[in-house]
Amino acid sequence: MAGSYGSTLRYKNVERIKSIGKHTLLGASGEVSDFQEILRYLDELIIYDNMWDDGNSLGPKEVHNYLTRVMYNRRNKFDPLFNSLVVGGVKNGQKYLGMVGMIGTHYEDNHVATGFGNHLARPLMRAEWHEDMSFEEAVKLLEKCLLVLLYRDRSAINKFQIAKITEEGVTISEPYALKTFWGFLAFQNPTKGAEGSW
Amino acid sequence: MDPDLSAPHSMGTTIIGVTYDGGVVLGADSRTSTGMYVANRASDKITQLTDNVYVCRSGSAADSQILSDYVRYFLNQHTIQLGQPATVKVAANLVRLFSYQNKNMLQTGLIIGGWDKYEGGQIYSVPLGGTVLKQPFTIGGSGSSYLYGFFDQAWKDGMSKDEAEKLVVKAVSLAIARDGASGGVVRTVTINAEGVTRNFYSGNSLPLWHEELEPRNSMLDILLSGASPEPMSI
Numbered sequence: 001m002a003g004s005y006g007s008t009l010r011y012k013n014v015e016r017i018k019s020i021g022k023h024t025l026l027g028a029s030g031e032v033s034d035f036q037e038i039l040r041y042l043d044e045l046i047i048y049d050n051m052w053d054d055g056n057s058l059g060p061k062e063v064h065n066y067l068t069r070v071m072y073n074r075r076n077k078f079d080p081l082f083n084s085l086v087v088g089g090v091k092n093g094q095k096y097l098g099m100v101g102m103i104g105t106h107y108e109d110n111h112v113a114t115g116f117g118n119h120l121a122r123p124l125m126r127a128e129w130h131e132d133m134s135f136e137e138a139v140k141l142l143e144k145c146l147l148v149l150l151y152r153d154r155s156a157i158n159k160f161q162i163a164k165i166t167e168e169g170v171t172i173s174e175p176y177a178l179k180t181f182w183g184f185l186a187f188q189n190p191t192k193g194a195e196g197s198w
Numbered sequence: 199m200d201p202d203l204s205a206p207h208s209m210g211t212t213i214i215g216v217t218y219d220g221g222v223v224l225g226a227d228s229r230t231s232t233g234m235y236v237a238n239r240a241s242d243k244i245t246q247l248t249d250n251v252y253v254c255r256s257g258s259a260a261d262s263q264i265l266s267d268y269v270r271y272f273l274n275q276h277t278i279q280l281g282q283p284a285t286v287k288v289a290a291n292l293v294r295l296f297s298y299q300n301k302n303m304l305q306t307g308l309i310i311g312g313w314d315k316y317e318g319g320q321i322y323s324v325p326l327g328g329t330v331l332k333q334p335f336t337i338g339g340s341g342s343s344y345l346y347g348f349f350d351q352a353w354k355d356g357m358s359k360d361e362a363e364k365l366v367v368k369a370v371s372l373a374i375a376r377d378g379a380s381g382g383v384v385r386t387v388t389i390n391a392e393g394v395t396r397n398f399y400s401g402n403s404l405p406l407w408h409e410e411l412e413p414r415n416s417m418l419d420i421l422l423s424g425a426s427p428e429p430m431s432i
Contacts, residue, residue: 007210007340007378012409116234136418143416152236154229154378158410162417176420177411182383182400187228187240189396196267198230198241198259 001159001175003032009157017163019170021046024060024089025163026067029114030102031082038081041070060089060096064106072104084114090167113145116153121145135164147178210379211243212341212370213254215309216353217334218362221319221390222311225366226254227341227374228382239382248273249394251289251312252387256339257326262306265296286312290322290330298328307338313389341373341380348372363388363397371404 003011016035017027020042028035045066049058058066064087074080080102088097099105099112111125128141142162150156158180163172191197214225230238243255245266251273255262269292276292277284290310297304310322323329323336335353337345348369357365363386370384384399402413414420 004378008344009376009378139418140416151239154231154234154236154381158413160417173417174420175411176417177413179413179415180401182240182402184240187383187400188398189242190240191242191245196245196263196270198238 001161002155002157004155007154009155012157012159013175015161015172017161017172019163019165019172020063021049021058022169023057023091023165024063024087025165025170025172026063027086027088027114027163029084034081034083038067038070038083038085042066057091059091059094060087060098061091063087063089064096064098064100064108067100068104068106071100071102071106075103086112086114089165093167115155116149117145120148120152124148143178147180150178150180210341210377211256211339212345212373212377212380213243213256213307213309213338214342214345214366214369215254215311215321215323215336216357216362216366217319217321218357218359220359221313221388222321223359223362223366224252224254224309224311224387224389225370226339226385227370227380228385229380230259231379236381241382242385244385244387244396246270247289247310248277248284248312250283250314250389251286251310252389252394253289253293254309254311254338255306256308257306258304261304262308265293265304265306265308268296269293283314285314285316286310286320286322287314287317287332290320290324290332293322293324294328294330297324297326301326301328309336309338311387311389313391315391319390337369339380341370341377344373344376345369359388359390367399368405371399372407374404375407375410 001012001014002009003014014032017025018039020026046058067085071081082102084102085100097112098108111129113121124145139162146160150158158177159175161173161175210231212227216223224244226243228240229236230241245253245255247253247270253266255266272292273284273289293308293310307326308324313319321333321336323331323333337349352365366386367384374380383401386397388395
């Protein structure tokens, strides 16, 4: 939930997951102002779609495609939106999860991540994700990834939100913090016998 | 956004040294980063120079390590030749010599703290260019930017050992809360006539500041207990 200003952890309450329409969740990393602009674009998109009043509504696939076009076209104008986006949702029983980067790179997978998550979280998810996980298993896996990122990503803070979307609807959790572990014996006196090292 | 693994290891850091009535307390965080990646989350930035003099290192990890290695070596020789423990002032000036003469190549800020029988507890600040300044307390590293106001208000002369240590831990913990380049645990080293004591304050035992939350094992705990506030919606 952090909004950094260079290396300062300036804002500690930034909501980076928002719901779009009835069927989609959008998570963003990167520049907060650009994310807010993207939300405005999507607002307009959803409103115009609703105005048709035809019983149809935009689902995650459509939102993902729209965002891909937006990001790629901005990249072509050398004026990118500095975000990496995660788009997920359920429509008519069909699950969908995708990613769009700031240069328009996009793909769909069972597990996606942005930034450091690509290096630290995806290997964990590749090992432990399987079809038909329960909600609890999924949360545990996500929290495992979040903890590693909290330890190893400088821009992370100990404040998270987990969001869930099903056919029934959207739930975005209250912000919460995870317990960290510092009790390794080696952490107590790491330079014992090697004064001047780490 | 790729981790820049060839970026030099830097201890964007928070380091503090304070004198108290009878000795000094040195404090530091424990994060060493390579670009945006935390290479070491439990580093020890308070390094021994002699039995009675320690140094807090900040800036380039390599530069500060090699500098303190050289100073330790020469101080060791000096102690043998002198026949008694080196003074804190000598240690500080030796650090200054290396920092100043190599100022074009080094990028490290140091805080020297120790106790000797002539002048008791002393703190010397040796920032980037190789200045030496004796001070009742000093702060350094990237996280120190967030502590100037705090110390202006909280610093008092003639504190007890416990007060000084609590102040240092509180300060490092505040800096960790706002500086992305500082983090991990708080290490302190207290030096006085009796000797040297190392302490370790782990992430979970540090106080919570503005907008920080009580840590828990998992979100599932809140959900399953049922005694939770309503989940947020749009």
